[in-house]
Amino acid sequence: MTATLISLISILIGIIGANSAAFILKKYSFGIVGNTIAGVFGSIFFIKSFGRLGFDPMSIIKLGNIDFKLFTLNIIVSLFGGITAVILAKKLKKIMNSDKKES
Template sequence: MTGTLISLISIFIGILGANLFGVYKEKYSFGFTGNTLVGVFGSIFLIKVFGRLGFNPWYIMQNETFDIWLFIINGIVSALGGILGVFISKIIYIKMNK
């Protein structure tokens, strides 16, 4: 697996997290397309912010080895990024439309 493939998997996990959050919390949903867009950007943002701690895609593939635990943490952070992206975006949307 390469760093680029891990990045794409992380973005997909963020999209999945955002859309599942939108399904279970319909109050915070922007629809499928909106949740997908917010999930992409939320996932990328959180991975970039917390990737400096050592679980970005290139640390996962360091020295031609695959570290499964770093990949699991990366997936959790990606899903959390998608969820937080939808949540924060909806709060901003509600505040701006008052």
């Protein structure tokens, strides 16, 4: 498995996290396309931010073998990144719409 494949799997998990969070928490849904976009950006942002702690794709395959502990941590962070992105995007939309109504 290459670092690129691990990155793509992480992004896919972020998309799954965002869409499942929006399915469970209906008030945070942007539709399939909006949830997917939020999941992609949330997953990438979380992995780039927290991946420096040692579970980025290059660290996972550093010695030529897959470190499954780091890979699992990477997947969990991607999942939470997707979930967090949907929730924060909905809150941001709510804040921006409330400012528009006051004007």
